[in-house]
Amino acid sequence: MSELLNVSHISAAYGGIRALRDVSLTIGEGEIVSVLGANGAGKSTLLKCLSREMRITEGEIRFAGRPLAAKPYAVVESGMVIVPEGRQIFTKLTVRENLMIGCCQRRDKEGIAKDEERVYTLFPRLLERRDQYGGLLSGGEQQMLAIARGLMARPKLMMLDEPSLGLAPIIVSQILDILKDINSGGTTILLVEQNARKALSISDRVYLMNVGSIIREGPAEAFRNDDSLVNAYLGG
Ligand SMILES: Nc1ncnc2c1ncn2[C@@H]1O[C@H](COP(=O)(O)OP(=O)(O)OP(=O)(O)O)[C@@H](O)[C@H]1O
Ligand SMILES: [Mg+2]
Numbered sequence: 001m002s003e004l005l006n007v008s009h010i011s012a013a014y015g016g017i018r019a020l021r022d023v024s025l026t027i028g029e030g031e032i033v034s035v036l037g038a039n040g041a042g043k044s045t046l047l048k049c050l051s052r053e054m055r056i057t058e059g060e061i062r063f064a065g066r067p068l069a070a071k072p073y074a075v076v077e078s079g080m081v082i083v084p085e086g087r088q089i090f091t092k093l094t095v096r097e098n099l100m101i102g103c104c105q106r107r108d109k110e111g112i113a114k115d116e117e118r119v120y121t122l123f124p125r126l127l128e129r130r131d132q133y134g135g136l137l138s139g140g141e142q143q144m145l146a147i148a149r150g151l152m153a154r155p156k157l158m159m160l161d162e163p164s165l166g167l168a169p170i171i172v173s174q175i176l177d178i179l180k181d182i183n184s185g186g187t188t189i190l191l192v193e194q195n196a197r198k199a200l201s202i203s204d205r206v207y208l209m210n211v212g213s214i215i216r217e218g219p220a221e222a223f224r225n226d227d228s229l230v231n232a233y234l235g236g
Contacts, residue, residue: 091135102152
């Protein structure tokens with residue numbers, strides 16, 4: 001498997017407070033990798049560094065065989081998108097307008113039309129609500145829209161920050177199933193979650209974070225079978 005993302009010894013801070021300390025991880029093409037950890041572990045900070053919303057103070061990041069682009073828009077152009085914590089959809093824009101924001105850097109009209117069709121196949125609910133304001137969608141539908149918007153950039157790597165947050169278990173399961181489908185279609189996935197058991201159920205490999213550092217890593221299988229680990233660090 002060829003390596004898609006390589007994060008090597010990065011650190012980051014908010015003012016004087018270090019939030020990431022010597023973090024290294026790799027993601028192979030086609031994998032689903034989860035980063036798990038309790039509140040404040042540094043998971044969102046890691047994603048902010050990967051999307052270049054936040055500056056790293058040490059280390060380096062390589063994507064698809066080159067140094068990661070320095071600016072957020074260029075990161076998206078290079079094939080990496082983030083589906084942010086709390087969805088952050090535009091409430092006063094329609095579902096379709098929200099989707100079009102996801103591909104505003106693309107010029108290939110035909111490809112865009114194809115991808116729009118594809119997201120409506122993955123999320124039939126969004127097709128039904130295509131002309132409705134984003135703010136009128138339910139929490140689960142808003143999460144689906146955030147994922148669909150990310151797909152409109154046609155990413156090689158999709159990074160999701162707590163997609164299960166605040167959603168009913170049945171909706172979470174639906175969303176995870178769709179992530180598996182997206183992955184089968186060739187998109188590599190980096191999933192950040194507090195909901196460890198759910199994330200483990202679809203992941204190939206896992207990194208466990210605690211106060212800004214990675215403290216364990218391994219195949220998801222090993223974590224699934226280690227209740228004490230899940231209970232100690234993660235909660236159900
Ligand atoms: N904007 C900020 N300014 C200052 N400190 C911050 C800021 N955002 C996060 N932090 C701190 O950085 C650390 C890591 O936070 P981060 O949001 O990355 O954690 P997390 O693992 O995503 O947690 P959660 O599961 O609650 O989302 C925490 O100690 C947090 O208080
Ligand atoms: Mg977070």
